[in-house]
Amino acid sequence: MTLELIDIAVQDSQSHPRLAGRVTGHVRAVLSEMLDGREQTHELSIPVWADIADGTSQSDIDLALMLKAAKIVARLKLSLQSPP
Structure with a gap:
């Protein structure tokens, strides 16, 4: 089984x-998941948060949220890997 992140984007963000x-x-x-020769696509909506300094641009806020989500996806992939 292979699981690859093929797209990531911020859906919404707001101040806490x-x-x-x-x-x-x-x-x-x-x-995108390859399992038994078949490709499947999975779309996830991941709730995230980030601590931001005053004056941070919206693009930097979006990047921080996407990095949080990417770390969550990496942990998911790690937990789904088969033991050696």
Whole structure:
């Protein structure tokens, strides 16, 4: 089984209602899985958060949220790997 991240994008983001400097949102991740010679595509909506400094640009906020989601996907891939 191979699982690859083929697309990632921020769906939405907003300031946390109670924690100053924290942004929450959802990231759409598209994964491609090859299993028994067949390709399957999986679309996930991953809830994420990031602590952001004042004055951070929206593109940097989006990047921070996508990096959080990519780490979550990496942990998912690691947990799905077959033992040697």
